[in-house]
Amino acid sequence: MIRIRGLFANFDSFRLEDIHLQVVEGEQFVLLGPSGAGKTLLTETVLGLRRHSKGEILLGGQAVRGGPADGVSVSYVPQDLAIFPHMSIRDNITFGARVRRMEPASMRRKLAELAALLDITDLLDRPSTDTLSMGEKQRVALARALIVEPRILFLDEPFSSLDFYIRRQLIEKLHEIKSTLSVTIFQVTHDHEEAFMLGDRIAVMFEGRITQVGQPWELQRRPVSLEVARFLLAQNIFEGEVVEVDQEAGTMRTRVDGVCLVSPAVEQFSRGQKVSAVIRPEEVHIIRPDRPLGAKVRENLFDGRIDKRIPTSGGYVLTTRIEGLRTPVEIRLSNCAFDDLDLTSKSRVRLSLKADALWFIPR
Amino acid sequence: MRARSVADRSFSVFTWAMLGLLTAYISLIVIALFLRVNADSYGDTLLSGRALSTIRLSVICATIASVLALLFAVPIAYQLARKNFPGKNLIDTILDIPIILSPVALGTALLVILSSDAGRHFQDNLVSFTFATRGIILVQFSIVVALAIRSLKAVFEQIDRRYEEVAYFLGCNRWQTFLRISLPMARSGIIASFILAWARAVGEFGATITVAGAVSGKTETIPSAIYLGLAEVDIQETLVYVLLLVFVAISVLLGVRLLTAKRSV
Numbered sequence: 001m002i003r004i005r006g007l008f009a010n011f012d013s014f015r016l017e018d019i020h021l022q023v024v025e026g027e028q029f030v031l032l033g034p035s036g037a038g039k040t041l042l043t044e045t046v047l048g049l050r051r052h053s054k055g056e057i058l059l060g061g062q063a064v065r066g067g068p069a070d071g072v073s074v075s076y077v078p079q080d081l082a083i084f085p086h087m088s089i090r091d092n093i094t095f096g097a098r099v100r101r102m103e104p105a106s107m108r109r110k111l112a113e114l115a116a117l118l119d120i121t122d123l124l125d126r127p128s129t130d131t132l133s134m135g136e137k138q139r140v141a142l143a144r145a146l147i148v149e150p151r152i153l154f155l156d157e158p159f160s161s162l163d164f165y166i167r168r169q170l171i172e173k174l175h176e177i178k179s180t181l182s183v184t185i186f187q188v189t190h191d192h193e194e195a196f197m198l199g200d201r202i203a204v205m206f207e208g209r210i211t212q213v214g215q216p217w218e219l220q221r222r223p224v225s226l227e228v229a230r231f232l233l234a235q236n237i238f239e240g241e242v243v244e245v246d247q248e249a250g251t252m253r254t255r256v257d258g259v260c261l262v263s264p265a266v267e268q269f270s271r272g273q274k275v276s277a278v279i280r281p282e283e284v285h286i287i288r289p290d291r292p293l294g295a296k297v298r299e300n301l302f303d304g305r306i307d308k309r310i311p312t313s314g315g316y317v318l319t320t321r322i323e324g325l326r327t328p329v330e331i332r333l334s335n336c337a338f339d340d341l342d343l344t345s346k347s348r349v350r351l352s353l354k355a356d357a358l359w360f361i362p363r
Numbered sequence: 364m365r366a367r368s369v370a371d372r373s374f375s376v377f378t379w380a381m382l383g384l385l386t387a388y389i390s391l392i393v394i395a396l397f398l399r400v401n402a403d404s405y406g407d408t409l410l411s412g413r414a415l416s417t418i419r420l421s422v423i424c425a426t427i428a429s430v431l432a433l434l435f436a437v438p439i440a441y442q443l444a445r446k447n448f449p450g451k452n453l454i455d456t457i458l459d460i461p462i463i464l465s466p467v468a469l470g471t472a473l474l475v476i477l478s479s480d481a482g483r484h485f486q487d488n489l490v491s492f493t494f495a496t497r498g499i500i501l502v503q504f505s506i507v508v509a510l511a512i513r514s515l516k517a518v519f520e521q522i523d524r525r526y527e528e529v530a531y532f533l534g535c536n537r538w539q540t541f542l543r544i545s546l547p548m549a550r551s552g553i554i555a556s557f558i559l560a561w562a563r564a565v566g567e568f569g570a571t572i573t574v575a576g577a578v579s580g581k582t583e584t585i586p587s588a589i590y591l592g593l594a595e596v597d598i599q600e601t602l603v604y605v606l607l608l609v610f611v612a613i614s615v616l617l618g619v620r621l622l623t624a625k626r627s628v
Contacts, residue, residue: 049528068531076532082525086547096533099543148533 001025001152001184002046007055009045016042016208019055023201025151028178028185030199032192034231038208039188040079043156046186047076060151072152075145079157081137083144089126092140096148107147114143117180118173135166139173146181155187159194164313171197192232196220204228220280222359229278229361235330236281236353239363242273254360258324262299263358274363281317281332283357286341287350300353304329309345318343322351329353393609400602408603413579414588418607421584424496425564428503432511432560437553440515441545445524461509470502470573477574498575499582503567507560514559518552519545555622562615566608 007019016038023029031039044050046057048068057064060072068074075096084092093114097107115121118139123132132140138158145153158174159167171194178185189195195202196216203213212224223229229237240256245265252265254277261277269275287293287301307328308319315334322329329351333341343349408414443455461469476482477493492498522545530544531537546553568586577587585604592601 047528047532074532076529078525078529080523080525082523082529084526084530084544084548086550095530095543099530099534099539144529144533 001027001060002029002186003056003058004046005056007042007045007052007057009041009050009052011041011050014038014041014208016045016052019210021203021210021213023184023186025184026182028174028187028198028200030195030202031186031188031205032195032199032202033190033205035190036207037190037205039190039205040156041208042205043154043186043188047074047154073148073150074152074154075148075150076154077141077145077156077158079160081141083129083132083137083140085129087129089120089129089132089140090124092129093124093143093147095144100148102148110147110149111143114146117176118143134161135170138162138166138170142170142173142177146177146183149181150183152184152186155185157188157190160189160191167194174198204231206231221357223278223361226276226278226361229276229359233280236279236284236327238277238325238327240275240277242269242271242275242360245270252360257326259302259322261353261355261358263355263360266360269360269362275360276363278359278361279353279357281330283354284329284331285352285354286331286333286337286343287352288341289350293352298352299355300358302351302353304349304351306343306345306347306349309343320349320351396602396606396609399598400606401599404599404603408600409607413583414600414604416580417583417585417588417604420496420499420582421565424499424503424584425561428500428564429507429511429557429560431500431504432508433515433553433557435508436511436515436556436560437546437549440512441519441541443512444516444519458509458512461506462513466506466567466569466571467573469505470570473502473505473570473574493574494576494578494582496575496582499571499584502570502574503564506567506570507564510563511556511560514556515549515552518549518556521552522548551622555619558615558618558622562611565611 002021002023004019004021007016009016019042021029031042033039041050045052046059046064048057048059048064048066051066059069059074062069062072084095087095090111094107094111097110102110111124112121115124120136120139120143123136123140126132129137129140142158159170162170174185175198177183185198187198189198199216201213201215202219204211204219206227212219212228214222219228219232223232226237238256238261240254240261242252243255243260244253246252247265247267250265252263252269254261254263254275256277263277293301302322302325304320304322306318307321310317310319312332315332315336316338318331318333319328320331331351341349409418439458443451443458464472474493477486477498486492490497492501526544526548527540530540535543565584566586567584568590571582571584572587572590575582577583577591579591583591585608589601589604589608592598592604
């Protein structure tokens with residue numbers, strides 16, 4: 001559906017370099033990266049709104065060269081939505097249908113369906129867009145983009161200016177849209193949660209380059225670089241050295257400061273390999289002394305002490321110190337788990353760094 | 364802290380004083396004009412056949428020149444606002460010449476061209492401009508088109524190109540995008556530009572008198588009538604014409620201010 005091969009593009013003080021991407025039909029593909037990574041520039045280049053210097057872009061099989069591709073039904077919702085201020089809500093939504101001379105009865109039916117799907121039926125008769133909230137504008141922009149039944153929908157940071165509650169609602173709507181309308185979605189965001197909730201696959205972008213493409217679980221558990229790991233909030237990164245690889249047993253031991261981490265063997269690593277060991281805060285478990293150990297948490301058990309406790313919207317982030325490990329270990333707990341463990345600052349705890357959740361990046 | 368408070372207050376007094384002085388100066392000019400005109404002079408001047416013909420000519424010429432100017436200025440300003448191309452700065456500068464150049468100098472340049480062999484041949488066989496109403500329109504157009512381009516370029520630059528990009532992906536071709544999105548969004552800016560161009564055309568004198576002269580009943584516009592009135596030392600009639608231009612200026616400025624305040628982009 002979208003194929004990008006060896007794309008290079010130069011802008012005033014920015015470059016897109018050697019971009020390779022493929023988005024298949026019906027996929028919801030998310031381009032994730034920090035501000036200034038070049039996500040919008042890449043999107044605009046793929047849409048043909050900006051020229052590329054080298055490489056190939058195919059949209060629905062049509063080449064994008066020096067302007068938007070012809071003959072492919074594409075809709076675009078930019079970050080600022082671009083709701084037409086000189087039109088009523090109804091005229092905004094039906095604009096594309098009228099331009100394409102959609103049969104009036106069919107247009108009315110489509111409008112009613114989309115308005116119901118996006119909960120904007122009440123807004124249709126408003127004469128002006130001035131009184132719309134950001135969430136309502138977002139829905140109107142989505143309806144306007146969808147009424148032309150696009151094969152590909154490009155969304156640039158669609159939920160960035162919305163508060164948490166409205167954003168969650170719209171993310172759910174987008175899931176519904178995708179399953180109802182079977183449209184391919186290419187979405188740009190800087191928000192991890194949004195990316196992981198929406199993306200069938202996610203591409204991570206830094207400074208004009210795609211660093212990693214994969215399914216959400218791959219990005220969370222198998223970051224290919226420290227840059228990706230840090231960006232995706234895998235806060236626990238420890239520098240160490242592989243001390244033993246037992247291919248027969250399928251295990252590997254890595255020394256980090258004064259502790260030894262056991263993990264499944266990594267084929268390309270051998271003894272002496274310098275590595276960064278990564279584990280997400282959610283994968284570090286606090287072991288209750290009064291309960292039997294589960295099979296998955298028997299390895300990498302360490303004694304530690306809670307150093308800091310920071311409340312978050314859904315629970316707590318704990319910073320803990322493990323004996324023999326210089327780098328503190330971050331743990332993320334839900335409120336429920338935190339209450340269950342009956343923890344206080346400076347509590348002594350037993351931690352498990354789940355072996356199969358450890359990931360190693362060569363240094 | 365006290366020193367800063369004194370400095371802050373003195374700065375405020377200074378800016379208010381400057382504002383007050385200049386407003387009083389301009390208001391005094393207008394008030395003095397009103398006071399110098401006898402009440403009878405308004406009727407005597409404005410209802411005379413000559414004045415009616417002068418006002419009618421001014422309004423008609425300024426309207427035609429402004430409409431023509433907008434017909435050129437809208438697409439040119441859009442192109443300049445939206446596209447980057449080699450030589451854009453040079454073209455932009457060339458288009459600005461009529462704004463910077465003294466109107467008499469522009470009129471002289473036009474007169475020289477129209478009086479050349481080619482110009483005379485053109486006038487003899489196609490359209491005559493010198494000492495004709497068409498000459499007034501040509502001169503006014505030449506001046507206000509540059510003004511209209513400048514103001515409309517700013518209007519189109521204010522319209523985010525995203526609106527056009529979205530419309531394009533919704534199925535519009537470039538014409539439809541321009542006519543259904545850019546033009547309606549620029550509407551109040553275009554009207555404001557027209558009003559400004561029209562007012563500038565009504566007040567144009569230097570280039571008009573150079574090319575078209577000031578033949579009573581034929582090429583005499585309001586500014587020409589003021590000039591002729593002064594030459595004939597007919598102060599009362601002159602002042603009525605001046606006040607008419609002041610009235611036009613105030614109406615235009617208020618109109619433009621209201622329109623630009625309402626502008627949605």
